[in-house]
Amino acid sequence: MTESLNGKGLALVPRAEGKQTLKDFKSDQEVRWCPGCGDYAILAAVQSFLPELGLRRENIVFVSGIGCSSRFPYYMNTYGFHSIHGRAPAIATGLAASRPDLSVWVITGDGDALSIGGNHLIHALRRNVNLNILLFNNRIYGLTKGQYSPTSEVGKITKSTPMGSLDKPFNPISLAIGAEAGFVARTIDSDRKHLQSVLREAAAHRGTSLVEIYQNCNIFNDGAFDALKEPETRDDITIRLEHGQPIVFGAGENERAVRPAPQGGVEVVRRSEVADDEILVHDAHRPDPSLAFALSRLDEPAFAHVPIGIFRSVDRPAYDVLMSEQLEQATADKGKGQLSDLLLGGDTWRIN
């Protein structure tokens, strides 16, 4: 059973009968993010993507923590659970592990996932329950009005860091790969097509998928990802990872390529300086995570080059499936549990 589910993240989720549309996934609740917030674009992308999966709406659940992004479930006409700060991966783990017939999506922010909930996130990733975790990274605490977050750049001036923040940020992709994640991807709120293509692969992955979504908070951290959006800079720094394709980016005289570095890791070089067969061909399915990790480091320092797409997509048995198998195995070995046998087990004696 375990093997056959690989690549079929939703094989156990019942399918809808009729055709679905975006409208089916819109709840009647008024959306209350600030006008211009990147969350709107992500919501619309998800709502218009879900019909494609063709799952029964009642078997889809969105679980979130706390933060602006975590309001997301209220706007989805599916089952939803807006929980507490940082704990969504834990709550979703209990749900998905006990209900393999559900498609469970976790919505979380950079503070929610990486600060207060960091422990749950890393354990969810290594455990590999069938979850899709969408991490809305706006590199700021939105809901609490603009403190720096664990993804803010060093020196960030905010209300809580008037002289600049001191701590080095997490790179969520590096963190996830280090935490044994099987599926790790990055996308961006403004590129719907790319976002949806990543969601498609994430949903197909059986196990925990982590999708980092760069999301603009136009109130407290506006323009954090402008370099990836402005036509002047966009193409020169964005590395679009595509499985099976040589990693090249930029155009004309700025065209560049990624190749294995002699001392280990990878490096960016001018396209004109490398032979075709020296260029690294992206292999998302490579079991060893070190190349994917090396790719995740290319944005150092500060957005020098930013890979987006699927860094890693490697199948391994999902926790929920393994857990169900143990239950089945125990039942096959000794039969279904009988309460009276259990209670009367052990040394007993009768008093008349």
Place this chain on the structure above:
Amino acid sequence: MTKQVQQLDRVIIRFAGDSGDGMQLTGDRFTAETAKFGNDLSTLPNFPAEIRAPAGTLPGVSSFQLHFADHDILTPGDAPNVLVAMNPAALKANLGDLPRGADIIANTDEFTKRNLQKVGYAANPLEDDSLAEWRLHSVPLTSLTVKALEGFEISKKDAERAKNMFALGLLSWLYHRPTEATIKFLEAKFAKKPDIAKANVAAFQAGWNYGETTESFSVSYEIKPATLAPGVYRNISGNQALAYGLIAASVQSGLPLFLGSYPITPASDILHELSKHKRFGIRTFQAEDEIAGVGAAVGAAFGGALGVTTTSGPGVALKAETVGLAVATELPLVVVDVQRAGPSTGMPTKTEQTDLLMAMFGRNGESPVPIVAPATPSDCFDAAIEAARIALKYRTPVMLLSDGYLANGSEPWRVPEVSELPDISVEFTTEPNGEDGTTFLPFKRDPETLARAWAVPGTPGLEHRIGGIEKADGTGNISYDPNNHDRMVRLRQAKIDGIDVPPLEVDDPDGDARVLVLGWGSTYGPIAAAVRRVRKEGGKVAQAHLRHLNPLPANTGDVLRSYDKVLLPEINLGQLALLLRARFLVDVISYNRVRGLPFKAEELAGVIQDVINSD
């Protein structure tokens, strides 16, 4: 030499030795033999938190006390009649509890100069007159065992290790215990090492034979089986009973059990036990921490499982925010707190009743939670079913307050027929419940119980969102409306206040007592035993025991007010007393000791007598 046989009505034995001496196993086996024989019994294991404290030292002493009788008994006993001391440390640590005239069986082989020095004995107490007031039996347990095992294909170390079985054999002879089960047990335990199995059986039998032939034991004792209510019995510890209760709750509710837990003493054994029973459809999840444990249980409950989390006080502290989430989302959840001595890490293997106020109030906002507390080890079974019943019927987290004493103590349990167990099944909502016939109102309430509608993912047409943000009653939509919040705060409280708990029963045989002793949780046994003693001496005292701490039984105030004095012993500084005074304006008299140990019946009998006399 024919030996005298003396009849006794009850005996208290304490096995004490180094942590590595196998005293818990010895005690468990003696208990099993005693249960099989049909005595009533009660046990109290007492061990250090360290797995192996330095050998031969006082902190390394581990003991197991067993009280057994030909009549029904309520506690593991105050003071041992017999102490088995495997080394000087065990003697020194336990002598203070031993009344004059009690028997001491000491392993002379371990009373070496070095071992005596380790615990500060200047002279060997077995050889000077210092133990003259006790009946000392000096037995070279180690060397006798090694001698008995000469010719066995085992190392000297393994032979020495079997000394606990020699001691068990001797005690089994002394009290006429049946031996077949122990032999079978040893054969099964060491099935993969037949030589060790044979050696242990031989040591056990040698101990028995030693009793029969040696002159240092001239008398053996008979304790007739107890006359308990008819039925099938087994011996059970509180943690095992609690785990079985949760399994029974799963069967009787028809919901799969999901346990989210993080290991902690003294609760871990519930996780261990439940993880063995996967063929009941039980999912056990060892989480990364207590917060994830309860979070996963809440997530599973959202999906329609019986969500349970098990822990001790430090874990409850971590779970507080998530329990609040279950209060706000009105999802069923059972939170088991096996209380231990605090604050902070405190004394992990010692018992206390100090989490009552945390269970009651330890969350932000007005977040009332029902509390159930078992009274005895076997009562943990029924209390677990009751906690699940309340959780499911009222869609609320429930605190189940066990403690270290109940968890590890054991007693015979009349095994119930499955047909005697309550039906605690619930119905999920499967159809729209709005007036218009098409909408679903997740917070529409049952007018009688105030429980909200519970629809689980997978139910078509009832898609809805819940969360910790305040919600409008009925629709469940986010609401910051002041009046709605006030209404919801009161509704959540009214729901808990209205839970159907049975009335408080009072035991007052003559009906004219003026003093009531009230207790809750694990103090039941010592209080009831103390009450018996007082009554035997002609004292008049009534007894009542609270199993539901929130809500309290409806007649609690009336009961309290109908006595001149209410005495409330607690292993805390008066937590229930605080609640009762606030609620009923009754000036209960607290008796508090927080030593990490259960009360002794004699101690409480004295306290009760003092209260009766203090007019």
